[in-house]
Amino acid sequence: PTIIRRSDYRPPDWLVPAIALDFDLDPALTIVRATLSVTRNGDHDRPLRLDGDGLVPLEVKVDGTALAADDWHMEAGSLIIALSGAAHSIETLVELAPESNSKLMGLYASGGLLCTQCEAEGFRRITFFPDRPDVLSRYSVRLTADKARYPILLANGDPVDQGVLDDGRHWALWNDPFPKPCYLFALVAGDLACNADRFVTMSGREVQLGIWVREADLPRTAHAMQALKNSIAWDERVYGREYDLDVFNIVAVADFNFGAMENKGLNIFNSRYILADPETATDIDYDGVEGVVAHEYFHNWSGNRVTCRDWFQLSLKEGFTVFRDQNFSADMGSHAVKRIEDVRILRAAQFQEDSGPLAHPIRPESYMEISNFYTATIYNKGAEIIRMMALMLGAERFRAGSDLYFDRHDGQAATCEDFVVAMEEGGGIDLTQFRRWYEQAGTPHVRALLRHDAATGTVDLDLQQSIPPTPGQPDKQPMAIPLRVALFDPATGTHHGDELLMLTEAQQNVRFEGFAAPPILSINRGFSAPVIVETNRSQDDLAFLSARDDDPFARYEAMQQLMVNVLVGAIAGQPVDDAAVVAAVRNTISDPLLDPAFVAEAIRLPSEAYLGDQMAVVDPDAIHAARESLQRRIGADLAPLWRDMHSRTKANGFSLSPAAKGARKLRNAALHYLVASGAEDGPAIAFAQFHEADNMTERQAALATLANGTSMERDAAIDIFYNRYGHDALTLDKWFQTQAFALHPDTVDQVEELGRHKAFTLSNPNRVRSLYGAFSGNQWAFHHRSGKGYQLVADCIIALDKRNPQTAARLVPPLGRWKRFDADRAALMRAQLSRILAQPGLSKDVTEQASKSLE
Numbered sequence: 001p002t003i004i005r006r007s008d009y010r011p012p013d014w015l016v017p018a019i020a021l022d023f024d025l026d027p028a029l030t031i032v033r034a035t036l037s038v039t040r041n042g043d044h045d046r047p048l049r050l051d052g053d054g055l056v057p058l059e060v061k062v063d064g065t066a067l068a069a070d071d072w073h074m075e076a077g078s079l080i081i082a083l084s085g086a087a088h089s090i091e092t093l094v095e096l097a098p099e100s101n102s103k104l105m106g107l108y109a110s111g112g113l114l115c116t117q118c119e120a121e122g123f124r125r126i127t128f129f130p131d132r133p134d135v136l137s138r139y140s141v142r143l144t145a146d147k148a149r150y151p152i153l154l155a156n157g158d159p160v161d162q163g164v165l166d167d168g169r170h171w172a173l174w175n176d177p178f179p180k181p182c183y184l185f186a187l188v189a190g191d192l193a194c195n196a197d198r199f200v201t202m203s204g205r206e207v208q209l210g211i212w213v214r215e216a217d218l219p220r221t222a223h224a225m226q227a228l229k230n231s232i233a234w235d236e237r238v239y240g241r242e243y244d245l246d247v248f249n250i251v252a253v254a255d256f257n258f259g260a261m262e263n264k265g266l267n268i269f270n271s272r273y274i275l276a277d278p279e280t281a282t283d284i285d286y287d288g289v290e291g292v293v294a295h296e297y298f299h300n301w302s303g304n305r306v307t308c309r310d311w312f313q314l315s316l317k318e319g320f321t322v323f324r325d326q327n328f329s330a331d332m333g334s335h336a337v338k339r340i341e342d343v344r345i346l347r348a349a350q351f352q353e354d355s356g357p358l359a360h361p362i363r364p365e366s367y368m369e370i371s372n373f374y375t376a377t378i379y380n381k382g383a384e385i386i387r388m389m390a391l392m393l394g395a396e397r398f399r400a401g402s403d404l405y406f407d408r409h410d411g412q413a414a415t416c417e418d419f420v421v422a423m424e425e426g427g428g429i430d431l432t433q434f435r436r437w438y439e440q441a442g443t444p445h446v447r448a449l450l451r452h453d454a455a456t457g458t459v460d461l462d463l464q465q466s467i468p469p470t471p472g473q474p475d476k477q478p479m480a481i482p483l484r485v486a487l488f489d490p491a492t493g494t495h496h497g498d499e500l501l502m503l504t505e506a507q508q509n510v511r512f513e514g515f516a517a518p519p520i521l522s523i524n525r526g527f528s529a530p531v532i533v534e535t536n537r538s539q540d541d542l543a544f545l546s547a548r549d550d551d552p553f554a555r556y557e558a559m560q561q562l563m564v565n566v567l568v569g570a571i572a573g574q575p576v577d578d579a580a581v582v583a584a585v586r587n588t589i590s591d592p593l594l595d596p597a598f599v600a601e602a603i604r605l606p607s608e609a610y611l612g613d614q615m616a617v618v619d620p621d622a623i624h625a626a627r628e629s630l631q632r633r634i635g636a637d638l639a640p641l642w643r644d645m646h647s648r649t650k651a652n653g654f655s656l657s658p659a660a661k662g663a664r665k666l667r668n669a670a671l672h673y674l675v676a677s678g679a680e681d682g683p684a685i686a687f688a689q690f691h692e693a694d695n696m697t698e699r700q701a702a703l704a705t706l707a708n709g710t711s712m713e714r715d716a717a718i719d720i721f722y723n724r725y726g727h728d729a730l731t732l733d734k735w736f737q738t739q740a741f742a743l744h745p746d747t748v749d750q751v752e753e754l755g756r757h758k759a760f761t762l763s764n765p766n767r768v769r770s771l772y773g774a775f776s777g778n779q780w781a782f783h784h785r786s787g788k789g790y791q792l793v794a795d796c797i798i799a800l801d802k803r804n805p806q807t808a809a810r811l812v813p814p815l816g817r818w819k820r821f822d823a824d825r826a827a828l829m830r831a832q833l834s835r836i837l838a839q840p841g842l843s844k845d846v847t848e849q850a851s852k853s854l855e
């Protein structure tokens with residue numbers, strides 16, 4: 001397969017200022033007529049190239065005249081037409097079969113709906129077009145379909161007209177006045193009900209809001225609607241950005257390759273990020289709905305009004321938009337807890353990516369298949385890079401930079417460099433060295449050693465940075481790393497101020513004066529930079545910070561590091577002082593001033609995968625054993641406190657208030673430790689919570705706790721859950737996911753069985769992810785020494801690749817981490833990657849991921 005390189009970018013030969021699309025919709029046979037106004041871009045004589053994927057041109061007309069067969073030709077699926085003038089009208093006709101489209105890219109059928117997904121390169125599966133984000137067009141779209149089966153017809157922009165035909169069909173005309181790239185095109189046809197609302201924008205314009213779902217799902221859309229209204233208001237308040245069309249529609253679909261899609265004026269969502277009610281959605285699901293609704297809405301400016309020049313600039317819209325949605329969610333809830341959650345996700349997904357064979361910079365240099373680059377690096381590390389700029393600039397200057405960026409590039413296809421230049425000019429900062437964050441892959445390691453000289457009262461902070469080699473980048477240049485630090489006086493428990501240090505050299509020394517006694521270092525406060533920090537702080541220092549640091553992230557981090565040190569010691573077979581951890585946990589849960597949601601985060605043990613990241617060679621069994629043992633110890637030593645906390649946090653009725661959510665989080669943590677303690681009545685208490693809960697947050701947590709054990713209650717709860725929720729796809733996903741995540745010795749066999757379950761299907765990406773995606777994130781089970789876990793996931797990839805290569809390719813990365821494991825496991829993982837690569841007709845998506853993973 002061809003490699004696409006960033007350095008090969010050339011402006012388009014032809015532009016398409018306007019396009020009219022006429023769809024005659026039917027699941028078995030849809031007819032698409034496209035009329036493109038094309039203009040020659042520059043002085044050249046190159047032909048017009050219209051991308052196509054699986055399309056057969058049934059008619060090709062230029063300026064109204066049908067072309068003879070030798071006036072056009074096909075090249076690798078694309079339509080090539082030689083043109084003589086500066087501007088022409090091109091008409092093409094193609095037929096599609098949406099019901100046979102199992103890739104879920106282009107026009108496809110899902111649960112009785114017809115819908116589209118065009119990002120990144122799906123539009124070429126709908127009609128012939130220059131499918132690249134720097135070709136911006138005004139769209140006029142006419143949809144015709146059977147009125148009984150598809151009473152609702154939606155497309156981008158504003159509705160213009162509609163009518164009924166004699167033959168039982170009807171039509172609708174939509175017009176989008178904003179020029180957009182074709183990846184933002186969308187249509188939906190179906191029998192949908194609407195949660196309708198309105199929003200008056202800051203300039204006083206009224207916008208009709210609609211969330212479209214199956215009639216039965218309407219009661220589950222209130223949270224999404226509130227999130228949408230909050231998002232629109234937030235973007236006005238924080239970025240001064242107003243919504244621009246008369247309508248904003250969202251449609252929920254069951255089969256979707258990703259979370260959602262920001263199509264102009266017509267967002268299409270995976271239903272898991274729209275539907276929520278207490279019976280079926282956890283608090284995490286509610287937060288997911290709020291965050292993804294906001295993310296897609298924010299794309300209207302960071303992505304749609306200002307789009308990407310080419311796909312190498314993907315982080316321009318995705319990193320910035322994640323940064324925006326993270327800040328929105330923080331403003332809607334707790335800044336401290338949101339930061340902790342975001343860092344946990346970054347470490348789990350992005351740090352792993354950055355240290356493996358698929359590591360790439362946030363602005364990659366090349367790709368084979370762009371769908372493989374919708375990664376945690378582009379999204380989450382991309383957001384961290386923007387966050388660092390915002391930190392260095394401060395709120396006001398960052399806003400000046402973003403204003404300049406939006407105003408200067410409105411209606412354009414921009415680059416990451418354009419964004420950085422706008423920050424430099426608008427914010428007044430030199431980002432020359434900082435640009436390396438766009439170029440270099442890999443997570444920087446920072447060593448921070450504190451030296452105190454009692455005689456002079458000086459403190460030296462010796463900082464060193466190094467960035468490990470990554471594929472294609474053996475040597476790295478020092479990065480510009482903003483580190484927020486504070487030095488605590490252990491006697492008073494206070495510090496003299498939080499400072500922002502810029503680490504720009506490979507080695508750097510910072511001196512502080514006036515310290516009679518050695519202070520304690522609090523560093524990377526607020527996780528100011530996406531780096532791994534190593535310090536010479538003692539367990540006592542960490543215990544101190546876990547109790548006294550006034551930066552909530554640093555406080556959480558101190559607690560985590562305290563636990564990591566104990567666990568890593570235990571895994572290495574060293575004698576360890578786990579009493580320090582127990583004391584820190586006791587101290588945290590007894591502090592009445594702390595937010596319960598923060599407490600629940602702080603007392604959570606580091607995940608098995610995170611512990612694996614701390615080791616030279618991951619030993620899944622030793623990690624599991626050490627973590628279980630510490631959990632048991634914390635559970636048993638503090639058992640009365642857990643019991644008390646569990647009953648104290650029981651609510652009288654469901655509420656979504658931050659206090660109620662915090663209480664549920666703490667209650668679930670208490671249950672978890674109580675059961676981990678080995679208390680005889682633990683499973684019964686968990687089962688009672690499972691049974692009595694009036695919300696999914698508590699019910700699923702109880703199920704998960706039981707699923708980790710071997711009690712009789714375990715099987716009963718699993719059966720009851722299935723019988724109660726088997727009819728509801730999203731909740732059934734939880735049933736699969738909870739079992740696949742279970743820290744249970746038989747998980748690998750159970751996953752095998754679940755893969756054969758009648759409710760399992762490869763045709764729904766959520767279902768696949770809830771079983772195999774969850775399983776491959778369960779380190780202990782997936783890395784079962786038999787290699788059976790690897791085989792199960794490889795079997796799934798091979799079978800899924802035939803119908804949905806994008807989703808199949810997303811399952812490959814866990815198999816590529818073989819260098820981190822012992823020789824036996826590495827050989828077993830490599831064998832599965834080789835087996836995958838040997839499959840005839842393997843997709844470009846899986847080929848790229850599997851071949852890079854073997855290197």
Ligand code: HT7
Nearest residue numbers: 119120257258260261262371374
């Ligand atoms: N911008 C959207 C990306 C997306 C996508 C990418 C590849 C394949 C399918 C997809 N569906 C949506 C989502 C977002 O980041 O907002």
Ligand code: ZN
Nearest residue numbers: 295299318321
């Ligand atoms: Zn996005």
